[in-house]
Structure formats: structure tokens, C-alpha cells
Amino acid sequence: MKLNRRTFIGASAAAAASLHAPTVLAEGHGKPRVVVIGGGAGGATAARYLAKDSQGQLDVTLVEPSRTYVSCFFSNLYLGGFKDIEDISHTYGTLAAKYGINVVHDWAVDVDRESKVVTLAGGARLPYDKLILSPGIDFVEDAVDGWSIASQNAMPHAYKGGSQTELLKAQVMAMPEGGTFAMVAPPNPYRCPPGPYERVSMVAHVLKTTNPTAKIIVADPKEKFSKQALFEEGWGKHYSGMIDWIGADFGGGVVSVDPSAMTLTIDGEETKVDVCNVIPAMKAGRIAELAGVTDGNWAPVNAADMSTKADDDVYVLGDASRQGDMPKSGFSANAQAKVCANAVRGALTGSKVFPAKFSNTCWSLIAKDDGVKVGATYEATEEKIAKVDGFISATGEDRALRKTTYEESEGWYAGMTTDMFG
Template sequence: MTLNRRHFLRTAAVASAASLGASRTWGAGHGKPKVVIVGGGAGGATAARYIAKDSKGEVDVTLVEPTRTYYTCFFSNLYIGGFRSIESIGHTYGKLAAEYGINVVHDWAVGVDRDAKTVTLAGGSVLNYDKLILSPGIDFVDGAVAGWDVTSQNAMPHAYKAGSQSQLLKAQIESMPQGGTFAMVAPPNPYRCPPGPYERVSMVAHYLKENNPTAKIIVADPKPKFSKMALFQEGWANHYDGMIDWIGPDFGGGDVSVNADSMEVTIDGEVTKVDACNVIPAMKAGRICELAGITEGNWAPVSGHTMESRVDPNIHVLGDATNQGDMPKSGFSANSQAKVAAMAVRGALTGSKVFPAKFSNTCWSLIETEDGIKVGASYQATDEKIAKVDGFISATGESAELRAQTYEESVGWYAGITSDMFG
């Protein structure tokens, strides 16, 4: 499967056109139906744009996002590795407001009253909604890594919410002494962007190979295997032989504590002094899902047919925050789910035609310069979950030409999806 910016946008346009149908006017006296969307990433920004664009002004869309510049978590590892600038992964909301009439509110959503159908913002405003879409991404499970909490994130960054955390981690890697040690504490399943930590290891190794070749990388991992494991391990052996020490649960990777004050990592009782440390804790749905009372455990269960919350039919949940079935927690997944939700919401509010839900995902990773790999699948909604239909993955031993093509494909996809999100 080859995907570039033009193909991605053409596919998106076809999906959008397919969702258009005969519409009706919202009931007399009600004015325009109101949709509030919380979270301006791959799920929320896409949903806002598609509802506004396809409803042709029939729906009042408000997008709540605290940051004025949104940095994508996907491709942030390439910034850490020196392949992208921080500016290239930052995006603003001006086109959504100017071209699509979306009311973009830069504030935090701090409460949802499901009975009154209102969202309360930190600044004191209260927004009414007919349909609410929550796409808040992830937060972290308290106490997931012994010795670490969010007050430790300056000393031991997670960099799993891109932007300043990404810049901080990159700066710490660049400041490592020659021959120093970088440590990563990898997260348990499920977590945002399954290949993400291991692409990050590759990008850190790329930087160190060029600038600090005697440095070492330790990865403490509670999982016995991870996405694209054979591909990453092949790449690490080929490009960074002897630099990366991956420690799985059989050797103590699940028995980890950290001390941010002394910059120490303890793995299975053995204390190691480190110079930079990336702690990626266990994850859960963004806080607003808990405040709305729509989570079960750490995630928000949804129907794959519409991305509708299984707790409240007037709330749809997208992306990383969901418990939806077989799809990974990736930007591509959130974008795909957003189009299904947008179609369902617009259908409910305007009477436009709704087609059966279909989903797709691809996750690309860069191991070394032009050494790109990918994994992906297509999915369909069942009454129980979003179910995988078929899939594909890069093979070990692929030619350098194919790997370079895979990397270029990912660059084209990034341009396409960010255009699809932000206009």
C-alpha cells in the first residue's frame, strides 16, 4: 500500500462526499444544532472540520483546545532524531476558524453536565451542546512508575504530549556527556502509538551515533514483545550494534523505579546512574472523559458503528481515549474514527445519510536515515467492537530502496493528514 499526500486527501474527499445526503433543518425554534468538540488533535480537529464543511453551515461547531499551536505526537520522534524541526510538527487553527466557520476556543474543558448538556471551561464559560465529541488524548496513570509523577517530568520527561516536553527531552539528550547513559522506561499495553517508544529509541540512537558514539541506551520494558519488534531489533543490530540494551520482563524490565533527584533508575534491584531518562508511564483516557463519567477502567468504551459512548448516546469519543476494539491508539486511527463520528453526528442532527463505518490505520516508523518501516490494517464495525479485517507489515530483510520508499510514503502521509485536520 503506497500513500502520499495527494492520495490521502483524495481518499478523504471521497469519504466526505459519500457522507453527503439529503438534509433537513433543525426543528423550528431551536436554531442551529450545536456540536462541541473537546480536543484539537487528529480526532477532534478532523471531526470539527468535517462536520462544519459537510453540513454547509447547518451545524454550529465549537472546538475547545487549550493550546494555540498543536504539536503532533506522531513525527515528534523525528524531531528528537534531527530529521524534523519543531516548527514542522506545529499547527494552528486559523484556517478552521476562517475557512470553515468553526468557533475555536483556547481553554481547558473542566466539566461536563450530561443532563443539562453543557461543557464548563476553566475560564468560566459554559457551552451548550446537542452532541458532544471528546477527543482529549491520553493522561497518565498515577503511580504507574515507582518514584515518578508529573512533578518529575522536567527531570525525566515523558515527551508523550508533544511540544515543550519533546524539546526538553531533545535538549537533555544533546547535553549528555560523552559515553553517557540514556534510559527509557517503556509503557505497558495499551498505550498511544504502539511503535512510538521504539521509534524514539531508534531516533535517540541515530543522534548519539553521530554525536556521542560511545553512549549507551537502556530500555526497561514490562512487555515481552512490542509492535514491529523483529523489524526494530533487526534495525538496531544493523545500525546501532552494541548501543541499545533492551531489558524485557524476564530480566526485570517490569520491576522498575526511578529517582528524578539523583537521576537513578533501578531495574530489578540494580541501581544505574543515568544522564537522561525518558519515563513513559501507563496511560488512560484524557481527564475530561473521567469528569464526564463515561469511562470504565482507564478508557471510554464506544460503539464502533458511530464512535458513540456506550454510557451516553449524546457523546462520541475518538482516538487514544477510547476502548473500541482492535485499532491501535494512533493519529491515523483517530483521524479515521473522526470521519465516522462526524458522519454519524451530522446525520443525527440534520438527517443526512449515514453509511456503514469503515476504518483504516497505518503506523510508520523510522529506524535510521531512509530506513522506514510500517504496519497497518483495515477494520469494520461489529456490534461488539471495531474488528480487524486484514493487515500488512514490513518484512525483515527488505531492500534499502523499499525502505526509503516507505519513509517517503510516511512524509507524504504526514502532509496529507495535517491538511485533513487543519485545512
């Protein structure tokens, strides 16, 4: 079944009474308490599995400031015109109504690990026995010369789903005839390695119809990128002459921008642009840093259960973690959340804990019915989450296979969001 925001409206209304922040719970509270911060692919999945599988034995609170979750994965398909914003928007009502999760829409602003208390912006304090952090990403300030968070309306990053995604699409649709779309790609590691290049494909798909003389420039600090051969083959086939990728060897890492003048400078050469999508270097979401569990950028974790190296009672999932070989992706976060939830439930209730196993697949759409994928399976070792084996689409595949790959991604999205939100 295709899921979208409308699917959850009825459940959200029924659960409205559960969406208010609690006061501090009494010392004699009987159930073990798990607080989950971040309602994305990692956090929502972990909260749901903890509540569902514990069958009422755990008190689960999910802290997420947004009442509507707009997925970053599949947001490029919205930019390309293959999805509406409602198709990638979801609410939290079912988690509250069906699974009994206390969903709190507020910002977590502090973690006292000694007292085991999370403080929210609204003043509420949430005690916990186990804390799961899944805050996604934040950006490294000054990672791109001339750009800051204050510039995100002029030069959007659109690497967090929601208003930034809608803004970037509006800017693309308003480009003048023959205009220039520019992207500053991020350095490794970052959320969704193929994401910037799928985005280039989707922007090109739109421009090919609405603005066929437009140009796309990609300034990239990397010498190579995920699925490069597949994207370059697709760009040549579908968007010949439109996309100019400038890698590190040609100055793609020596970049500055001027948001007020709308210029991009690559290795000393300034270009006037009409839209500039700046995707800066990334780090773990702010609350992980405030909790004191990061190395300055990412949170090192133990592969067997996603607990942090700094604190056995604090776990970090998904993009914010430094875990080993898995890419930062929604699929990865979902897989890690299930392992983590199983371990946390076992620690708090004595239930069986299964050996950690992980998998990931990243799909990308290059043009209509031209889907490609890359993926792998992983296992937990003493040192890290380690890759066991992998696969990737081949260049030269026929149209039927590429269409099947895209349809497979559609099925995954429906299943993934059901796994997150119920």
C-alpha cells in the first residue's frame, strides 16, 4: 500500500492527547524508561520496536520537534517531479495511539548523563534508564567559504527534508531560460553517498523539459563518488551536454560562494549562477555533542548494540554514529535501530538478544524508470560494523531491469515508512 501523510491524519487526531511533554516522573516509577531523541529512520523505528516487542514492559518516550516528518530519502524524487511533498510526509499519531509511545514534540537541549535526565526546550525533564540518540546530521560551520546556515535561504542545502526541499524546488522552477544550477557537493563522510548525484539527475530531468538550454555545474571536493560510472553513463544518455562535474583534480575542492551576489568560484574562476545548492561537510546532530558522546564530529559506537564508547546507557543510531563500514542512509539507520532495540529490551527486561546483523541498499533514480542500486550486508565485530559482501547495478543494463529496480525502490519506501510509523 502506498503511504503518505493522509494515511496518518485519523490516527494523529485520536492520539492528540498523548502529544504533550510530561513532567519529571516520580522516583518510584515501575517500568524501565527509554527516551529516544529523533523521530527519523533510526529513532522512530527504535521507539516502535521497543514498544511493540516489550508489550507494555517499557515506558517509551520519543522526542521529536517536528509534527510532520518529511523524509530526506526520496526527497530527490520530489525535486524531479515524481513525488508530491505529501508522498514523503508522515506523522506520529499511530506510534502514540497504537503502540502507546509518549510522543513529545519539543527540542532536546541537554543530557545529564550522570543523573540520567534529558532536558527539553519547553522546560520538561525526562529521566531515563536507557537513552537512544538518533538526531541525524548538522552542518560544519564555514565548511564552504562564504556559506553559513544564515545563507540557507539564498543557497539552500536541502539535505534535511522539509521546507529546504520545497525551497530548492521552487528555485529550480523559477530559473531563467538558459540559467545555471550549481551544486557544491560535500566531502566524505556524509548522509546518503549517492544523494547529491541523484539530485543532479532529478534537477536535470526537470530542466530537460522546462528549461532545456540550462546548465548544471557540480563542484566536488572528492576525486570519485558513489555509483559514479552509473551516473555518468546515465547523464550522457539522458542529459547530454547539460551537466559539468568538476572533481578535486580540476579544482572542485577549492570553492567559495557569495550568496548576496549569487556567484560560485571554483579554483579562482567566478561564475554567476541562478540557483546554488550548497551541501556542506556534516557532523552528528547537536544533541549528541551536548551529550558528550562524539569525537567532535561523529559518535563512536559499539557494533554489537550501537551503544556509545562514552556511555553504555547511551546509544547512537544512523547518520550521527561512527560505526564502521555502513554508509549513512535511512536503510542503515533502520537496520541499526532494530539491533539497538533488541539489545536495549534485553538489557531492561531480560528478553533474548540476537546476534547483530545489518544490511543496506541505496537506490537512485537517474531518469524515468532508470533506477540503479548499491548495497551490502554487514556483521558486528569487536572493532566495527564490517562489510561481509555487496552488490551494485551494472552499466549497460536493459530498460526492463532498470524499471524493475525503480519499482523495487518504491516497494522499499512503502515498507520502510510502515516499519518506522506503523
